[in-house]
Amino acid sequence: MVFPLASHLGTNYCPTDEELPEIKALLIQPALRLKRVDDEIAVLQKAIDKLADERESLTTYLDGYNALLSPVRRLPLDVIQEIFLACTPTHRNCVMSALEAPVLLGRICSSWRSIALSTPRLWARLHVVEPGPPSFGSINPILVETTGSKSAAKAAQRLDQVKAWLGRSGQCPLSISLHSQSEGFISSPSFLQELISFSRRWQHVDFTLSPGTLNSISHLTEMDVPLLESVKLSHHYHSLSATLQLEHFRIFRAPRFSSFRLVGNNFVGRDIEAMPLRWNQLTVLEMTGSTWQSSVTSGIALRILRQCPELRICQLSVNDNELDLDGHAPGPIVELRSLLTFRLQSHVMESSLVGLLDRLSLPELRYFSLHASGAHGPLSLAEIFARWAQLERLEISGNTFSKSSLLDSIRNLPDTLKHLAIHDALQASSSPLDDDVLALLTEVSAPCPALETLLLNYCTNISDEALLLFITARMSSESKANLTCVRVTFQRSITLDILPSLQPFVSRGLDLSITHIPILVHEVESSPWQGLSDNALPDPWSPYFSQF
Template sequence: MIGPDLLNDLLHSPILEPLSLSYYPPTSHVPSDKVQTIHAVVTQRKSQLAALDDRIELLNHAMEELQVIQARLKEKRAIVQESLKYHEALASPARCLLPSELLGEIFLRCLPQTNYVTPSSNECPMVLTKVCRHWRVVALSTPRLWASLSISLLRANTTSGDEYKRWLEKARSVPLSLRVVHDMDLSDRKEPLSIQWLRPFLGQCSDLWWHGPPVQGLLDGSVQSLSRFQVTFHKASILVSIPSPMPRLRSAVLQSMTCDLHSLRSIDLPWHQLLELKIQFALVSSATFLQVISLCTQVQRVSVSSICVDPLPQTDLQPFPLIGTVNHSIHQLEVNVIRAGLGNLFEALTLPALEELVIRFCSPDMYPWPHKQFSAFVTRSKCPLKWVTIHRNKGVESHLTEYLKMLPGLKMVT
């Protein structure tokens, strides 16, 4: 092996200076008494060249050895660096030496308090992958962290949904909760909106909220895992069609703050299998509401807003009377009333299983409380009513004593 002394000798060994005969041109006549001197110079130069070649060869060999040594040192440094990171992670409070399964459960409780997570590099779950190597491994191996997502079709259109696909693929086979916001402007588009990248994930979805204009054939594929379906309409684009079987669908939410609901012609749902239903429109006709109640033979919780209980002689459902509507499954009913006529609705309803009733008046104290109709409704239904909450109508307060005698144990809030 080349030592430092030898390297120093290679770099600083002196070279004999030759005799200077440069004043003789190569073609000139050299005096005979100089020939011997010239031969001595030639011999010396050959010896010097041989010595320099030996040193160059030796130095080349030394450089090769140094390169090998450098490579080994770099390899050892990488091992030491990795060990440093590992032991720093062991000592880090972030790791806490918790089992991966328990750490994964803690991660789940760090998710945003929303049903649908909007991707952000500074929020859970993505931020968890940046803390340390161990956290990243645990986060990526916890599928439920990635099972919730809010999707913008406008954003997905620029990348063919690649960002969202990578996210949802981490969920593996876990049921998904998706909110899809249709924020694309289709007014200038010649071809229809393509959501082919999304369809495989819809088949894995148990909770779907479609927000925006409807898409033809959205639920034509396999959506048998869907248990909750919410749709928010824009403007007059009320269209819900579920041609595929949905044996697990139990909850539905239909809402639009800009549209009125006077008919079910554009809404096709498996009403008979629903256990929970919310209808939230700017206005819902009483006839349509009663029709829904008659179709939902298993529903237990119903919320309707804002119901218009005035007669509507020009609606499509004029032949449907506001009488004789019985539902044996409703346990909880919440009604937001926008106009007078609540008494007519009480006269039309019979709810033998009702336990909780919430009524909100949109205009406080503008309409009288329908005491006679409510009393008749309770008597006719023979329901085990336990809770009654009336908001923004003080007229009910004068009848509280009578209601408590009618229903012993009733808790009534006004």
């Protein structure tokens, strides 16, 4: 069929006066046909709408009765409560948010809300964030006053929510964490005072507050906290207006007390020994902070550990800046037969560090982490590692060792070791962590035959070729090792792309991550990278061990 003027359709062509009647005549029949089609569609649409209404009515009828047959309706109340409890976080306390249980469970239906509100165990764990003070960056006094009023109203509202939450917990033991946003300020005592009213049901508490506010719980005695098992006290590093009076904290004498964590350096080392703790029943002890500010010396650490025969987890920040005769002098061996995890941050000379570890007997140790920022000289832990026959996880800073001492220490690692992490310092061009270390782990009779995970952070002196040889040897069919994870961060540009060669191992299940972070060298006068966030390198001592 020939369509007149078809070549002009879809263009900007303007018809002539003679062509206009012709075009209008062409449109008469199609317009009539279009009207008939629209009429037919209307009839059919009416029939479809009628069927759709009937379908909706039938669906509503069926859904209503099928809901009565739902298996959830037949679950016993105690089973539903256990399901609700399984919905709450297991690694931390619950937060006051409708995005997660238990608050979220009350938003589903009235029945679930009733069950949630009547299940005390759902409300026995709580994380509270105390609202921070108003910003003082503005010079407008009206704006400051308005912001302060809003902050006070928010704090009052949140305090009411805390009361309501804990009021639903019945008589259950409580796990509570309170975090103040008032860094550099005195924390408000209102939230802590409200929590103190529930002290007889405290089981686990974690307070991050200013030292002055933390001292307000020193009036509590062991009779006020009969269920208390663990305490974690943290304070802001910039809150220097007061120190923790730990020797006055009588809650540490609670009959079930077994876990003590202290984060921060506003304390005096000798006062730690004076704390009224039940040292002999502690299973967890952590005293951490900036090592160069810590008042815990090697001698203090040994005297404390000597009183803790039941320890299973220990983390210490030790500083021997001053002469510590007890820490350097020979003494009896401290035996910790139950210790499984030992994390040590130290700012000491190598002789003090070796002396400290040499006087510890840890026959069941499984995980050891060492960050010795102040060690100098050929630190060697070969003899110590050889004694830890059950060690499975090791995390160390490579710049703590000399080349020979690092190799000796690795050679003496027990055959049980499965996870090894070595961190280098930023821009450590003289680091002992180089190809020889990987070559040692690549040999036929290499140390750590059971190695599963290798983490190398900020390598400068390890080549891509050495890493390729290590992974290939460890993943070969002749190797008895079970290498499952390799994560390496190079502090340099890539020289050889080894990923294609390693792809077969990745296909077999190897968790592989290789990252190259070149050092950016800037001109003195200007740099095209200046001011960019990706110019900053990540912290080499981020919690890498959490990947174990």
